[in-house]
Amino acid sequence: MMAAELMNITLAAQRLNVTQSALSRQIKGLEDYLGVKLFEKSGRNVRLTAKGEALFARINGVLIADKNLRTLADDLSQGETGILRIGACSQLIERYLPSFLKEWKASNPGVNIRLEDGGGPELAEKLREGAIQLTISAAPSAPIDIFEMVNLGKLGFLAVATTEYLDDVHEPIEIIDLLTLPILTLNKRHASREVFEAACRLSGETPSIILESYSPHTLFAMAAGGNGVAVVPSSAQLQTPLVRRPITLRGELIHFDICAMWNSRAPLPSYGVRFVEALRQHILNEEDDAQEALGDVARGCTMPDKSFQIRMNER
Template identity: 30%
Template sequence: MEYPEIRHLVAFTTVLSAGGFTKAARILNLTQSALSHQIKTLEDQLGVQVFARIGKRIVLTQAGEILLTHATTVLRELADARQAILELQDPGRGRLRISSAGYSCYLLLPRLLQEFKAEYPRVELSVAADYTGEAVQHLLEGILDVAIMVTPPPVRGLIVEPLATDELFVIVPAAHPWAKRRRVSWEELATQVLITYNKASQTHQLLLHRLAQEHATPPETMEVREAEAVTEMVKIGLGIAVVPPWVVREDLRRHRVKALTLGRTGLKRSWAIAYLQGKKLPPYSQAFIKICRERFAALMAGEHYDEH
């Protein structure tokens, strides 16, 4: 039996984490036929099928489950070896793979990276905008080093440090009938179209869970897979959004939208930074985590940000 090639193991784990061949092919910058050929070659080398189709879903076979455990370890060890060699050649060099959820990726993360790069200019950065579920999986698979996320339920194998807490508000356009109000009830949400960037996100699931607790009917939902487009659609009256004020700070200041409290007590969520338990973090990873501990909450609150 031939040993699998590293690129085939990467293809295999990417198909699984992406949830299918179409998205995995985009991530790997391959055609679907090229990706399918790599998986077929892997299966031929192993003499077994690693994926099976159930309807439109792709699932792991028993052999695939075994391969996943070992492939994840192999790829993680190779990434660690690469980093260790880079650090040996130059302690200021390395690679940091970061994920930051949703709006934080383009509204908060750039300022954190600005400070980080001032201290570690030769560290190569890779940034993804994963939602919490994706980020957790990618951390465990060794695809990411650090992830900023809405706090997940406890996950074995991860260290999850709290960073901040924010509150979700109903965002409506300035001309909306609710715009002169201060709050809306949970039941009233069902009368509107809710615009969200990802139904699978931890934030959307938190909202659905709270709606169930309040015995309120979930609203009709429009999913827009670009976070930046959500508030633009709200402003032209296509629906409402449930986001924190820091996402629409400028629009609030210019009175283009209005933020309304949800119910009598509001809806809060917590943010965290997560990384793999038991993995020795290089100095630059530790430095980035320290910057997040010190700066993330202040950036979210819109407080003055000192340049260093």
């Protein structure tokens, strides 16, 4: 890989702290193993052959697979014990983790889970820095090169308020009608806020925001006091007896993806991969309950069959 990047065997050997002859032997051995000539001379330098270029394009995948294999071997040799540091947004923690986490820890007693509550953008930065190993949050607007991502499910939006602002009827509210009311919303530390703003732009209306909060419970308290309409992801747990209605755009329920992400340069231990898969299955099982809750107020309008996918960079 170094020889391909520098296009010079001597410089590559110096960078790798080996002799030129040793590196040349390694390259020759690899060519013999693959049955393909990888390099050809180009003046005083070397360059990849066409077949070498094709193989080089896949080298990162091979290196990542090698790291994953070594990580798995280390886990097996160490008896599946360790720490898994997870960052997640508060609504997803409240909605999915209480019962799941207790059961998972009982089945994996050697793994110590450490949770950190935070917003999507700040969690992505902590993941990049290595402060956490895994994030559970709204999916980013575009793939991030160094992150691996697994979709866990979908969430919609609810409008929550007293009957002063929302009619207590069993149907969604169109976002263009919602935006004529005072809005209580999550702040920009939450990735879901970007989704809501994208939906507002697509509707052609500007929201009248009177409160931005980190906590959905603060929004519910203000809504219960008659101060406006709280706009929250459908994962938010509502205890107060308020009217709640799904939000639509052009007649279709708005939704966005939630995902698990980790840094491909620091592969998850095998118990981390197992955690993600178990959580994904748990959320899929919970999905029916969430759809039923939305369906009760939307009279059969469910997200998978009729929904408006919002990407956070839509204009």
